Amino acid sequence: MLDGMVSMKNNQISIMLKPSEKEKEQYALDGYFLRTNFFSSTEIDEFRSRARDDLEKDLRNDKVMIKADKDGNTTLLKMWYTADDDFYGFIARDERLVILAKEIIGDDVYIYSHKMTMKNPGEGGAWEWHQDYGYWHNYGLLAPDMLSIYIALDKSHEKNGCLQVLNGSHKLGRLNHIRENDQTIIDSEYLNEAENRYTAKYVEMEEGDALVFHCNLLHRSDANLSKEHRWGYIASYNAVSNKPFKKVRDYGHYQPMHMVQSGHFMEN
Numbered sequence: 001m002l003d004g005m006v007s008m009k010n011n012q013i014s015i016m017l018k019p020s021e022k023e024k025e026q027y028a029l030d031g032y033f034l035r036t037n038f039f040s041s042t043e044i045d046e047f048r049s050r051a052r053d054d055l056e057k058d059l060r061n062d063k064v065m066i067k068a069d070k071d072g073n074t075t076l077l078k079m080w081y082t083a084d085d086d087f088y089g090f091i092a093r094d095e096r097l098v099i100l101a102k103e104i105i106g107d108d109v110y111i112y113s114h115k116m117t118m119k120n121p122g123e124g125g126a127w128e129w130h131q132d133y134g135y136w137h138n139y140g141l142l143a144p145d146m147l148s149i150y151i152a153l154d155k156s157h158e159k160n161g162c163l164q165v166l167n168g169s170h171k172l173g174r175l176n177h178i179r180e181n182d183q184t185i186i187d188s189e190y191l192n193e194a195e196n197r198y199t200a201k202y203v204e205m206e207e208g209d210a211l212v213f214h215c216n217l218l219h220r221s222d223a224n225l226s227k228e229h230r231w232g233y234i235a236s237y238n239a240v241s242n243k244p245f246k247k248v249r250d251y252g253h254y255q256p257m258h259m260v261q262s263g264h265f266m267e268n
Contacts, residue, residue: 124230132148146238
């Protein structure tokens with residue numbers, strides 16, 4: 001009797017965590033959807049506080065990448081190649097993220113990578129227009145059976161360099177990319193045509209909101225010229241059936257993933 005009640009409760013939770021029909025429709029149409037209040041205020045406060053302490057310490061110890069844009073503004077980037085039994089690994093394996101990724105991709109998934117993009121006040125650099133699959137494809141990934149979930153640690157808006165997207169541009173498939181100013185960006189000829197065809201939108205987010213977006217969605221962000229932080233955590237998922245067929249990078253290779261309950265990271 002008790003086991004049956006627990007099983008029923010778990011099934012109800014799983015249904016609640018799955019994307020709604022409206023979210024699925026928007027993802028198919030626009031290439032993304034926004035889920036507000038994805039993390040509670042208590043969770044995001046702890047996440048932000050912990051990340052500020054940990055990653056600023058990592059920066060002092062040269063364990064954070066520094067990426068410059070064409071104007072010399074710098075964005076800090078911390079990448080994790082595995083999702084271990086630690087604070088950040090538990091976030092990547094949180095059932096809220098994993099179930100969304102699995103339901104949208106339509107296959108069993110694993111964590112391709114997870115990272116923190118850190119745009120500090122007055123210095124956070126711009127990211128130019130690109131598709132994530134624009135370069136992931138070169139790492140032995142045959143199909144675009146991938147997506148990312150961006151969680152805003154800070155309020156994210158136009159002035160502090162929030163994400164911008166070209167609505168529906170994922171339908172174009174993978175486009176040609178080039179390497180320029182330490183970034184992999186879409187070829188300008190194709191970008192000009194895409195901008196004529198699709199509408200650009202600023203995706204403004206409150207802290208704790210989550211943006212789920214397709215690996216072929218064209219996106220970018222401006223430099224953070226405000227007096228506010230703009231930090232975002234990005235967990236990327238790949239279909240198990242789409243694991244890389246060759247080793248090019250040290251990350252992104254299939255490892256069995258053990259999903260954890262919502263908020264488990266708060267216990268560590």
